[in-house]
Amino acid sequence: MTALWRSTIAGGGKWSGTVGRGKRITFTALEDGANLSLLMYHAHDPSERYNMPDTLKAQHTSHLTTGNVLMSDNGRVLASIVQDSTGWNDPIGGYTTKEQTDRKYGVTTYQEKRNERYRNGRDNFSVELVRSGLSVRDLMPPLNLFAKVYCDENGRMHHVPGHCKKGDAVSLRTELDLLLIVSNTPNPFDKRTGYPSVPVQIEVSAAEPVSLSDDACVNHCSENRRAFENTWAYHALRG
Amino acid sequence: MTVFNRVESHRKAEDAVYDKTILAGDGWIHELKPGQVLRIVDLEGNQAADTLFYDADNPEDHYSAIATIARQENIYLTAGTTLLTESGKELLTIVADTCGRHDTLGGACSAQSNTVRYAHDKLHMHNCRDTFMLQLAQSDDERYLKRDLAPNINFFMNVPVTPEGGLTFEDGVSSPGAYVEMTAHIRTIVLISNCPQLNNPCNAYNPTPVRVLIWNE
Ligand SMILES: [Zn+2]
Numbered sequence: 001m002t003a004l005w006r007s008t009i010a011g012g013g014k015w016s017g018t019v020g021r022g023k024r025i026t027f028t029a030l031e032d033g034a035n036l037s038l039l040m041y042h043a044h045d046p047s048e049r050y051n052m053p054d055t056l057k058a059q060h061t062s063h064l065t066t067g068n069v070l071m072s073d074n075g076r077v078l079a080s081i082v083q084d085s086t087g088w089n090d091p092i093g094g095y096t097t098k099e100q101t102d103r104k105y106g107v108t109t110y111q112e113k114r115n116e117r118y119r120n121g122r123d124n125f126s127v128e129l130v131r132s133g134l135s136v137r138d139l140m141p142p143l144n145l146f147a148k149v150y151c152d153e154n155g156r157m158h159h160v161p162g163h164c165k166k167g168d169a170v171s172l173r174t175e176l177d178l179l180l181i182v183s184n185t186p187n188p189f190d191k192r193t194g195y196p197s198v199p200v201q202i203e204v205s206a207a208e209p210v211s212l213s214d215d216a217c218v219n220h221c222s223e224n225r226r227a228f229e230n231t232w233a234y235h236a237l238r239g
Numbered sequence: 240m241t242v243f244n245r246v247e248s249h250r251k252a253e254d255a256v257y258d259k260t261i262l263a264g265d266g267w268i269h270e271l272k273p274g275q276v277l278r279i280v281d282l283e284g285n286q287a288a289d290t291l292f293y294d295a296d297n298p299e300d301h302y303s304a305i306a307t308i309a310r311q312e313n314i315y316l317t318a319g320t321t322l323l324t325e326s327g328k329e330l331l332t333i334v335a336d337t338c339g340r341h342d343t344l345g346g347a348c349s350a351q352s353n354t355v356r357y358a359h360d361k362l363h364m365h366n367c368r369d370t371f372m373l374q375l376a377q378s379d380d381e382r383y384l385k386r387d388l389a390p391n392i393n394f395f396m397n398v399p400v401t402p403e404g405g406l407t408f409e410d411g412v413s414s415p416g417a418y419v420e421m422t423a424h425i426r427t428i429v430l431i432s433n434c435p436q437l438n439n440p441c442n443a444y445n446p447t448p449v450r451v452l453i454w455n456e
Contacts, residue, residue, distance in 0.1 A: 046386075047384070047385050047386045049386075051346065051390070052304075052344070052346070052390055053344055053345055053346020053347070053390045054346055054349075054352045054355070056344060056345075056406050057344075057345055057346065057352075057356065057398075057406065057408070058352065058355050058356050060405065060406055060407065061404055061405060061406055062344070062400040062401075062404050062405065062406045063404035071352075071355065073349065073351070073352075073368075073388070074349075074351050075349070075350075075351025075352055075354050075355045076351075088404060092305070092308070092314065092344065093305075093309070094305030094306065094308075094309050095305075097327060099327065135299060136299055136300070136325065136326070137298075137299035137300070137301065137325075137386060137387060138386055139303075139325045140389060140390070141304060141305045141390060150402050150403075150404060151313075151314050151400045151401075151402065152402055153399075153401075153402070154313070154315075155313045155314045155315035155340075155400070156312060156313050157308065157309075157312050157313060157314060188309050189309070189312070223355050223356055226354055226355050226358075226359060227355045229359070230351065230354060230355065
């Protein structure tokens, strides 16, 4: 597949852009221990957005990997996870705030550290939301690629260190035109004391055509099939 | 072993300044003053009270499931849990809870999610997000839109998550008359949809009323 575009998101960095449907977006961890937080909105109506509860309960899962899809609050598929070398991406750990980052890793300022200061998920997302005409009211639970957070039987949340290795990659296939916002900031549950953020490459190419009979995401469960049918209906009507 | 934290309240219904029953499938929007205490009673057991909160002085700041569970590093809500907004502001603290566990990951049912979860012909069925939107449409408060419907709390719902990453809808751990009670720290808008879901066995396919009581302290 020929890359249409490629970029590297530095540790602490952020990016947003519109990615049309039918694209394959591959995120690659360039070092061990990556965590890339994603927010996703329908590019033509951002009030439709990635919905963590709808995604998890339709697929009876609290983690996301190959075969799973990312559903909107409107019963449609925003993107499919077509490939994932990690086996677990975290939909419940959330994003960091300035207060958490200062407390865990120490206070850093632009005045002292210039661009080496520690960025946080909330500030990164806020900037990119405002850039797209949205605001902090549109902040929602993100999907954290490359991170594993599990819950024990009493609900306590645990981050698994060493889950992501250098070279791990996750590929999404876009099913609607997306506004994608990414923040390369630590998982809030990561216990490491040094600021744990490493560069992640994003590469976009054309997706393979969807084979309805054997596509792993379409056929993962009947819930996914119906969410795709809702998505196809949207495209049929819109033309 | 699963441990449930059950804490009873000393407050008496006759001392409440507000007392209302929300019938199955109905909604409710109300403003709490700082220091007021809200109790939600699961009158017949195993009902889901889908609930959202907003900072009334800053309506852009909604209840955040993620901020709340991250603060306590636990996905379940019970007595002692403080409910936070997306910005990390403290909205309310749960001070009594005779159910012992409430869900914060399952979200609200909607017409569209019903088509995904059950069947396309469920589109017409009554659902929580329609109730939320009808409450917003009918209230005098024009500050709220669909974009403000963040993932909500399901009081009395049991949605266990396994260490292997599964998620299931179990029969409730609630019972007739079980309640949850919380104190507001700031002026807080409460938006409830008393879930009308008829496709999920956890309420025995029979949605039932909840009661809301408010005390001044
Ligand atoms: Zn519902």
